[in-house]
Amino acid sequence: MLMPKPDQGVIDRRAEIIAAMRAIVPGEGVIADDAMLRAFECDGLMAYRQLPLIVVLPETTAQVSEILAYCHDNGVKIVPRGAGTGLSGGALPLADAITLGLSKFNQVLDIDYANRCAVVQPGVTNLGVTKAVEGDGFYYAPDPSSQIACSIGGNIAENSGGVHCLKYGLTTNNVLGVEMVLMDGTVLRLGGKHLDPGGYDLLGVLTGSEGLLGVITEVTVRILKKPETARAVLLGFNSSEEGGDCVAAIINAGIIPGGIEMMDKPAIHATEEFVHAGYPMDVEALLIVELDGPKVEVDYLIERVSEIAKGEGAIYSRISESEEERAAFWSGRKNAFPAVGRISPDYLCMDGTIPRKKLGLVLQRMTEMSDKYGLRVANVFHAGDGNLHPLIMFDANQPGELDRAEEFGADILKLCVEVGGVLSGEHGIGVEKRDLMGEMFTEDDLKQQQRVKCAFDPDHHLNPGKVYPTLHRCAELGRMHISRGQVPFPDIPRF
Amino acid sequence: MTEILKPDTADQVLDAVKWAVSEATPLDVRGTGTKAGFGRPVQAGRVLDLSNLAGITEYDPGELVLTAGPATPMAEIEQALAEANQELAFEPMDLGALYGNGAGAGTLGGVIAANLSGPRRIKAGAARDHFLGFQAVSGRGEVFKSGGKVMKNVTGFDLSKLMAGSFGTLAVMTQVSVKVLPRPEKTRTVLLMGADDTHAVAALCDALGSSHEVAGAAHLPASVAQRSAVGYVSGAGTAVTAVRVEGPGPSVEHRCKSLRDLFAPFGAVEELHSHNSAAFWREIRDAAPFTGDWQDHQVWRVSVPPTAGPIVGQHLRARLGGEVYYDWGGGLIWFALDARSDAGAADIRRVIRDCGGHATLVRATADVRQAVAVFQPQPGPLADLSKRVKEAFDPEGILNPGRMTAGV
Numbered sequence: 001m002l003m004p005k006p007d008q009g010v011i012d013r014r015a016e017i018i019a020a021m022r023a024i025v026p027g028e029g030v031i032a033d034d035a036m037l038r039a040f041e042c043d044g045l046m047a048y049r050q051l052p053l054i055v056v057l058p059e060t061t062a063q064v065s066e067i068l069a070y071c072h073d074n075g076v077k078i079v080p081r082g083a084g085t086g087l088s089g090g091a092l093p094l095a096d097a098i099t100l101g102l103s104k105f106n107q108v109l110d111i112d113y114a115n116r117c118a119v120v121q122p123g124v125t126n127l128g129v130t131k132a133v134e135g136d137g138f139y140y141a142p143d144p145s146s147q148i149a150c151s152i153g154g155n156i157a158e159n160s161g162g163v164h165c166l167k168y169g170l171t172t173n174n175v176l177g178v179e180m181v182l183m184d185g186t187v188l189r190l191g192g193k194h195l196d197p198g199g200y201d202l203l204g205v206l207t208g209s210e211g212l213l214g215v216i217t218e219v220t221v222r223i224l225k226k227p228e229t230a231r232a233v234l235l236g237f238n239s240s241e242e243g244g245d246c247v248a249a250i251i252n253a254g255i256i257p258g259g260i261e262m263m264d265k266p267a268i269h270a271t272e273e274f275v276h277a278g279y280p281m282d283v284e285a286l287l288i289v290e291l292d293g294p295k296v297e298v299d300y301l302i303e304r305v306s307e308i309a310k311g312e313g314a315i316y317s318r319i320s321e322s323e324e325e326r327a328a329f330w331s332g333r334k335n336a337f338p339a340v341g342r343i344s345p346d347y348l349c350m351d352g353t354i355p356r357k358k359l360g361l362v363l364q365r366m367t368e369m370s371d372k373y374g375l376r377v378a379n380v381f382h383a384g385d386g387n388l389h390p391l392i393m394f395d396a397n398q399p400g401e402l403d404r405a406e407e408f409g410a411d412i413l414k415l416c417v418e419v420g421g422v423l424s425g426e427h428g429i430g431v432e433k434r435d436l437m438g439e440m441f442t443e444d445d446l447k448q449q450q451r452v453k454c455a456f457d458p459d460h461h462l463n464p465g466k467v468y469p470t471l472h473r474c475a476e477l478g479r480m481h482i483s484r485g486q487v488p489f490p491d492i493p494r495f
Numbered sequence: 496m497t498e499i500l501k502p503d504t505a506d507q508v509l510d511a512v513k514w515a516v517s518e519a520t521p522l523d524v525r526g527t528g529t530k531a532g533f534g535r536p537v538q539a540g541r542v543l544d545l546s547n548l549a550g551i552t553e554y555d556p557g558e559l560v561l562t563a564g565p566a567t568p569m570a571e572i573e574q575a576l577a578e579a580n581q582e583l584a585f586e587p588m589d590l591g592a593l594y595g596n597g598a599g600a601g602t603l604g605g606v607i608a609a610n611l612s613g614p615r616r617i618k619a620g621a622a623r624d625h626f627l628g629f630q631a632v633s634g635r636g637e638v639f640k641s642g643g644k645v646m647k648n649v650t651g652f653d654l655s656k657l658m659a660g661s662f663g664t665l666a667v668m669t670q671v672s673v674k675v676l677p678r679p680e681k682t683r684t685v686l687l688m689g690a691d692d693t694h695a696v697a698a699l700c701d702a703l704g705s706s707h708e709v710a711g712a713a714h715l716p717a718s719v720a721q722r723s724a725v726g727y728v729s730g731a732g733t734a735v736t737a738v739r740v741e742g743p744g745p746s747v748e749h750r751c752k753s754l755r756d757l758f759a760p761f762g763a764v765e766e767l768h769s770h771n772s773a774a775f776w777r778e779i780r781d782a783a784p785f786t787g788d789w790q791d792h793q794v795w796r797v798s799v800p801p802t803a804g805p806i807v808g809q810h811l812r813a814r815l816g817g818e819v820y821y822d823w824g825g826g827l828i829w830f831a832l833d834a835r836s837d838a839g840a841a842d843i844r845r846v847i848r849d850c851g852g853h854a855t856l857v858r859a860t861a862d863v864r865q866a867v868a869v870f871q872p873q874p875g876p877l878a879d880l881s882k883r884v885k886e887a888f889d890p891e892g893i894l895n896p897g898r899m900t901a902g903v
Contacts, residue, residue, distance in 0.1 A: 112800075113704055114700045114704070114801070114802045115700070115800045115801050115802055115826075116700075116703060116704060116801075137706075138704075158649065159649045159653070161647055165647065166646070169620065169624065170647065172624070172653065172656070173620050173624045182876075182880070186876045187876075188876055188877055188880065189877075190877075192800070192851045192852070193800035193851060194798045194799050194800055194826060194851060194852040194853065195616060195617075195621070195798050195823060195826060195827070196610060196612070196616075196621050196623075196660075196798060197798070197853050197871070198660070198853050198855055198870040198871050198899075199660075199870060199871070199873055199877075199881055199899070199900075200657055200660070200661055200665075200881050200884050200885075201610070201623055201656040201657055201659060201660055201661075202657075202877075202880065202881070202884070203656075204623055204653060204655075204656020204657065204659070205652055205653055205654065205656050205657050207653065207656070208649045208652070208653050209652055209653075212652075225704055225705055225706040226706060227706050228706050248557035248558075251557060251559065251677065252556060252557050252677075253677075254580060254677035254678065254679075254680060255677070256676065256677065293706075293708070293742070293746060294706075294707075294746055294749045294750060294753075296745045296746060296748075296749045297742060297743055297745060297746030297749065300743055300745045300746065301743060353643075353645040353646070353647045353648055354645065355555075355558050355560075355644070355645060356557070356558055357555065357557065357558060382647065385645070385646040385647040386558075386645050386646060386647065387647045420643075420644060420645070421643070421645050422643045422645055422648045422650045423650045424648070424649050424650045425645075425647040425648060425649065426647060426649055427649070428649050429649075429650060429651065433650075437650075437651065440643075440650060440651075441640070441651065442639070442640075444637045444638060444639050445639045445640055445641065445651075446651075447637075447639075448633060448637070448639040448641075448654070448887075448888070449641070449651050449652045449654065451887035451888070452652055452654065452657070452884060452887050453652075454883075454887060455880065455883035455884045455886070455887045456880070456883075467651065478886075478887075478890065480516075480635055480890055480891070482516060482517060482891070483517055484517055484518075484519065485517060485518060486517060487513050487514045487516075487517035487518075488514070489514055490500070490502075490507060490510035490511050490513075490514050491510070492500055492501065492502045492503065492507040492510060492511060493500075493501045493502075493503065493547075494498055494499060494500050494501060495498070495499040495501060
């Protein structure tokens with residue numbers, strides 16, 4: 001992975017930069033000691049590591065503004081970091097950049113039940129938002145599997161999903177407002193407790209921008225009352241195609257389940273051996289369908305889902321009869337990653353989205369690739385929205401296996417694009433998928449996205465080297481060759 | 496008379512924009528022009544009429560995604576979805592009647608460009624939340640795309656969000672993809688009679704804070720309720736507060752009963768069933784109380800935190816007269832007032848200054864919309880950033896100049 005060449009001039013000024021940062025953030029908020037910097041050398045994508053120039057952990061918006069203004073004026077790059085759980089390397093440090101950690105922004109500021117929202121600092125964990133309101137029966141809907149550790153600010157940066165997003169939406173559908181700081185130190189408020197602020201939807205483009213547009217210092221999220229009850233049903237099939245057809249049949253019957261997950265045989269076996277969730281071992285595909293709402297609705301719909309599944313050829317069906325049993329159904333799925341980690345020294349977790357009807361084809365081709373690369377693969381799938389997580393198993397201690405695994409992963413993502421899907425459903429591009437962007441986008445597509453970047457950060461100081469394979473200077477991106485009066489009047493109908 | 500360019504293909508759109516850039520001739524970009532009264536009047540030498548870029552190109556109900564030309568009439572979209580028992584869950588309003596035109600004439604691209612949504616906004620989100628991807632020609636005269644045709648996608652910046660609500664000022668969309676969802680099996684509406692604005696919004700907040708997945712929460716003061724075409728509402732002779740529940744039959748009955756119990760302490764309770772319920776929410780969605788005899792009034796949409804709604808509504812009427820009704824649990828105030836040259840803009844924006852929110856002038860004559868900030872003015876740094884975003888797409892100011900902000 002080729003990162004932008006570090007600016008030796010900045011590295012040479014390290015002592016001066018440390019002094020400037022200590023003047024802004026007193027005490028232990030500036031970390032310059034190598035041993036301590038080691039803790040920040042990677043995020044959830046552990047294959048790539050780099051010590052940051054220094055780490056700064058501010059505590060107030062004013063400090064963030066001062067830090068960014070200093071870096072803007074002095075040509076120092078910034079890598080924003082939430083909890084460092086991202087899976088695509090969005091928070092991978094740069095040798096010539098300050099890693100700006102938001103972990104000290106950990107306060108819940110305001111809970112407003114009447115307006116159904118909570119105002120929190122960006123370092124509060126995803127689960128921390130729910131914890132703050134669950135005593136009163138509320139929760140925050142998006143639930144990425146790292147929710148115990150990941151921060152809400154990081155969720156916005158990545159537009160995180162989870163298993164419930166078909167029904168309840170992604171982060172972008174559940175964030176009402178932010179306070180953010182631009183690279184030049186300007187503090188802005190976007191949105192708030194009201195809906196749909198007029199003007200360009202800058203909050204919308206900020207969400208999922210992977211730390212390239214600004215630093216978030218406060219967040220207003222929508223909170224919801226917990227559903228009265230939830231039940232899940234396990235459904236087993238002879239093939240993944242049948243499982244996929246069953247998902248389509250459920251949706252075509254007008255049912256949008258709270259969660260609808262699929263696992264293939266290798267994933268079923270790995271998880272069952274790990275957590276003993278009680279999964280059937282003789283099926284090729286397993287669906288977990290969860291219905292939530294009033295008891296009467298859940299009971300009614302779970303029967304209908306079971307009927308539909310029978311019609312679609314389900315060879316196994318078990319409905320949860322207690323909260324414990326429902327939790328057991330989920331325990332396997334939720335532990336799928338560590339379960340695969342247990343049967344393989346290393347694994348790569350991929351993340352593409354496909355049109356659901358292409359599932360059979362994609363899995364078939366993946367099996368062929370598995371043979372070609374000589375590496376095993378297990379699949380977990382957010383089946384409702386077509387988001388596929390193939391887990392490629394390898395051993396990094398075997399020479400060449402990491403490279404082969406990465407090639408295999410790239411082939412899977414190319415396949416996702418080929419069948420009409422996308423490179424990333426919820427993990428982001430970061431550095432991991434950066435060099436595959438050209439598979440999905442033309443040069444003009446990418447340039448237009450980067451022009452938006454230029455409107456926020458014209459000198460590429462914020463998180464450079466992430467998301468976009470080629471860094472174009474903003475002046476070059478903005479240049480327009482206009483031949484006044486030389487383009488012929490278009491030959492199109494006119495009136 | 497302004498010349499109209501009417502491309503048949505995306506390639507011709509590209510030719511037209513390239514030519515307009517080379518001639519420094521701004522374009523008034525439109526689908527069928529039904530929302531020309533929304534936003535500031537555009538000063539443009541040519542009209543770019545997209546009405547031939549119509550038609551559904553991909554729709555597989557099981558995938559919950561629909562792709563179409565930007566000028567596909569909403570009537571066509573709704574019919575195709577209805578045949579598969581699906582819908583656009585964000586319930587886009589139809590501005591036809593508000594502007595004195597017929598219903599069903601708007602386009603899918605127009606709905607997205609104006610980020611329209613209806614009463615279900617509070618549960619399902621706005622157009623921006625269902626807009627998955629697009630192809631377009633930028634004001635630079637370049638073809639580009641963003642997003643995709645799948646429901647979950649974080650590949651690159653989400654330019655779809657910027658396009659939604661940009662009123663054609665950033666790029667000319669040539670193809671759009673939206674998320675669609677199953678229609679609810681059953682719908683019912685619980686009515687609370689005779690509550691004043693404050694109690695009504697308190698009741699709505701309780702309902703929205705329950706686990707009943709309320710899909711509509713509105714309040715009509717007595718003078719507005721009496722103009723409803725739904726007999727139960729106009730005949731009530733008092734204020735009417737309404738919540739909508741949707742879903743499978745047994746569930747809707749259960750939720751309805753719970754909400755009736757929740758409303759009981761606030762006053763008398765009634766129910767609307769299928770036909771009346773649908774008619775009622777269409778009225779709320781399309782600002783029907785301010786159409787017909789009210790055509791000469793100016794109309795504002797004011798978005799505030801729901802609990803601030805009643806106070807804002809009270810202050811608006813005290814300062815400027817007119818009438819209000821509430822949607823989005825009190826968070827959306829439709830306000831109609833006697834026409835005046837400044838449309839009451841300064842007063843209205845003063846009223847909402849402290850609670851946070853924004854006011855949009857949705858109906859006024861062109862001269863008023865030319866003179867008054869139609870959209871909420873932004874603080875300096877935010878306005879500057881918005882201007883830079885505009886320049887990132889349309890540096891020469893070719894597309895719908897001035898539609899949202901004077902000089903941008």
